[in-house]
Amino acid sequence: xxxxxxxxxxxxxxxxxxxxxxxxxxxxxxxxxxxxxxxxxxxxxxxxxxxxxxxxxxxxxxxxxxxxxxxxxxxxxxxxxxxxxxxxxxxxxxxxxxxxxxxxxxxxxxxxxxxxxxxxxxxxxxxxxxxxxxxxxxxxxxxxxxxxxxxxxxxxxxxxxxxxxxxxxxxxxxxxxxxxxxxxxxxxxxxxxxxxxxxxxxxxxxxxxxxxxxxxxxxxxxxxxxxxxxxxxxxxxxxxxxxxxxxxxxxxxxxxxxxxxxxxxxxxxxxxxxxxxxxxxxxxxxxxxxxxxxxxxxxxxxxxxxxxxxxxxxxxxxxxxxxxxxxxxxxxxxxxxxxxxxxxxxxxxxxxxxxxxxxxxxxxxxxxxxxxxxxxxxxxxxxxxxxxxxxxxxxxxxxxxxxxxxx
Ligand code: SF4
Numbered sequence: 340x341x342x343x344x345x346x347x348x349x350x351x352x353x354x355x356x357x358x359x360x361x362x363x364x365x366x367x368x369x370x371x372x373x374x375x376x377x378x379x380x381x382x383x384x385x386x387x388x389x390x391x392x393x394x395x396x397x398x399x400x401x402x403x404x405x406x407x408x409x410x411x412x413x414x415x416x417x418x419x420x421x422x423x424x425x426x427x428x429x430x431x432x433x434x435x436x437x438x439x440x441x442x443x444x445x446x447x448x449x450x451x452x453x454x455x456x457x458x459x460x461x462x463x464x465x466x467x468x469x470x471x472x473x474x475x476x477x478x479x480x481x482x483x484x485x486x487x488x489x490x491x492x493x494x495x496x497x498x499x500x501x502x503x504x505x506x507x508x509x510x511x512x513x514x515x516x517x518x519x520x521x522x523x524x525x526x527x528x529x530x531x532x533x534x535x536x537x538x539x540x541x542x543x544x545x546x547x548x549x550x551x552x553x554x555x556x557x558x559x560x561x562x563x564x565x566x567x568x569x570x571x572x573x574x575x576x577x578x579x580x581x582x583x584x585x586x587x588x589x590x591x592x593x594x595x596x597x598x599x600x601x602x603x604x605x606x607x608x609x610x611x612x613x614x615x616x617x618x619x620x621x622x623x624x625x626x627x628x629x630x631x632x633x634x635x636x637x638x639x640x641x642x643x644x645x646x647x648x649x650x651x652x653x654x655x656x657x658x659x660x661x662x663x664x665x666x667x668x669x670x671x672x673x674x675x676x677x678x679x680x681x682x683x684x685x686x687x688x689x690x691x692x693x694x695x696x697x698x699x700x701x702x703x704x705x706x707x708x709x710x711x712x713x714x715x716x717x718x719x720x721x722x723x724x725x726x727x728x729x730x731x732x733x734x735x736x737x738x739x740x741x742x743x744x745x746x
Contacts, residue, residue, distance in 0.1 A: 348592030357421035358392035373567040381415045395427040403439035412496035432622040443654035454650040456691020465505025473522035482529040483563035490650040524555040531560035542579040559587040565601035573608035591631040606640040613644030624660040626671040633680040643682035670699040674715025
């Protein structure tokens, strides 16, 4: 399938083994083996440009591969690498996500190493406790492939400016003592690259802590490496319910037949699936692409959950969009398509303020007598406030719109 912007990737297609089938090819038992996929990742300039299955790099990409290597490693699984058309098209939305570009070495005055302020909320190495009742557990610094806009590029991939030294025993002790923690999100890095045994042990250890009600895994493995979602893995995950999963898909072309089948295996194991997309320039910053993506996600039994404004991570300014673009996308989805397909657009407040929901202005006026609202078609409606509840604070949360107040 060729790359183009709008409406690209509406169909579920398979690319296996695609470019790897040249010169005798690769046997399906290797291609379908997640360990083979990990071992054969594209990690160097020579592999990127190899005669057999390489791509035609632009000068900006070639310089990016050479110069960005001490910031975030290059790694792309053969499965995901096959999604990139081979002709020279640095604007391809899949390519922009995983192939380094020289712009990564530029810095803007807003860039930060730790835009979500995680390091300052880490009571134990590897455990981020920022919200009252839940923690983020950074269980590894490795992923199946590396996203060029990764918010944790300071620690992820093992070549950045910091090292992740998660202290598992200390983290378990902290969790045992902090009875207010009812929700643990495993991330990193990506916990699903652990072996079945290691993951089972980790989940069992967390499940043994009685006040932990809810486990979540944030992962891009089903997308980068769908072969990892084996029936054995699904059986292990199903032992530790309630366990939910947030996957990470940015463009509809990432939802291939193999990825759809992997997501279905997870759903069949009783795992509720949500998707987190990052709004990225030249990848998904248009309504048609996002609409195609959210519709395909529902067909994979995945609920679109968040669209993140791209964090102010070092070297990502070429991938960031305006906030106005994100609001425009939500405006174009809400009311125009299935409610389950509409994710919440959020900005992770720089410096550690947490996720802040960003919505188009549907509330035009609100006081203790009425609320004035507009619908997705721009029609205006009033709804009475009941009881004149004096304990409710109206300002400053309300959004007043000048065109309503002064017209
Ligand atoms: S999969 Fe997640 S943690 Fe890994 S590089 Fe991508 S965004 Fe970062």
